[in-house]
Amino acid sequence: MSPPHNLLLFGATGAIGSYILDAILSKRAQFDRIAIFTSARTVETKASLVENLKKQNVEIIVGSVEDEEAVKAAYTGIDTVVSALGRNTLAQQIPLIRLAAASKDVKLFLPSEYGTDIAYGPASANEKPHQLKLKVRAVLEDEISRDDLDYAYVVTGPFAEMYLHFAPGIEAAGGWDVKARKSVLLGAKGEDRVSLTTMKDVGTLVLSALLTASPETLNRPLCVNSFTTTPAEIQAEFERQTTGAPWTDVSYTPLERLREVEKKAWDDGLGPATAVTLRRIWTEGGTLYAERANGIIGEPAVMTLEQVVANEVKRVASL
Structure with missing residues (x-):
């Protein structure tokens, strides 16, 4: 696929989503559209943040992730979806992925994978915290055709x-x-x-994964870290x-x-x-990985322990 131009983010005002959005906005000129899909409650409770985003030419799409028609409409003209939904709402990504695969526009989906590698070894499949992410991966890998949708897992390890x-x-x-x-x-x-990754660097690494999207970086885990x-x-x-x-x-x-x-x-x-x-x-x-993937996404500058x-x-x- 060609580099992404039109982005839609879910969970963009949350704990880690805000860092991802900030990183993307630092390269605003490299994207045609940047939109966030958020709830009416968020618009109400984070009014000053929403207004500031509008000033940076961010489109605010208000709706519920459970509203299929609203999500379909939000996908119009969008080529890349980035999810930063929190641990308790990870399963909500499954219908979002299916709708993305059915969309004529969406070509790439980055699920909320930021954190521990859920396929590190055989025992990983039985770890309690991994179960929802494993279900999301199963949909992307086993159900969705690559002709319809590509994906990438940005696996950062602990914050x-x-x-x-x-x-x-x-x-x-x-x-x-x-x-x-x-x-x-x-x-x-x-x-x-x-291996640790700062929350700021999660944003940096996701941005780099988007800007370097290629056959080498797609449809695989990108195990990255700060140090x-x-x-x-x-x-x-x-x-x-x-x-x-x-x-x-x-x-x-x-x-x-x-x-x-x-x-x-x-x-x-x-x-x-x-x-x-x-x-x-x-x-x-x-x-710990045999080789971290920072290099294949451009070796972006990351923070140090100091x-x-x-x-x-x-x-x-x-x-």
Whole structure:
């Protein structure tokens, strides 16, 4: 397919969608149309944001993703759809994909894949947090003809900013508290490697995937990231940028202990259970790939560990 010219975004004002939209708008001149499909409630509650987007020549299409006719109308003249729907609404992408495949205009669909690789290994198919994304992939890969619709999965691994924070009420699942100079490192010695992507870089990487769309980048996962590090390296960077000396409250959660915490979180029906499962997957190496795909989408500039830690230190200082 030719490079995308007319984009429609779902979830564009959400937690990660806003970063994707910002990145796309940074290259506004390279696209003919940029539209977002959003709810009447969002237009009401985020009125100033919506007005600002209009000033940047963003089309605001108001409707419900469950309204088939509204979605069909929104697809008119659109060649590329980017979804940033949240974890709890991922299944809503399935009818959106089917309508895109039936559209005479839409040629490319990027589903909301930002996060953990859901096909990293054989065990991935059984992980609870992966189930909705797996259903979405099954539709794209097994049901939809490539003559009707192409796709790309932008797989980023964990968001760096969220990885730094403790899961609510479950400190054993790891995190850093800059104010208290307290941390819990995952792994027996904090030396298990993990690849992280900042939320800003998610936008950067999605934009690059769009601008470099080609047979090499389509109909496959694009496993990308900002950098690969370890909890111990993150700890050292926090110490360097704060006290200049070791923090006094540093502990570790070995993998076996993390599995116990995960099981209890699910057994007790705790909200952060999904977050604990994901952290266990990451600690097992589920973010590491033989080769990352940054290069085939143009090797866009991404953030460093030093920058991420500096932002977190600055954020805490401003509270």
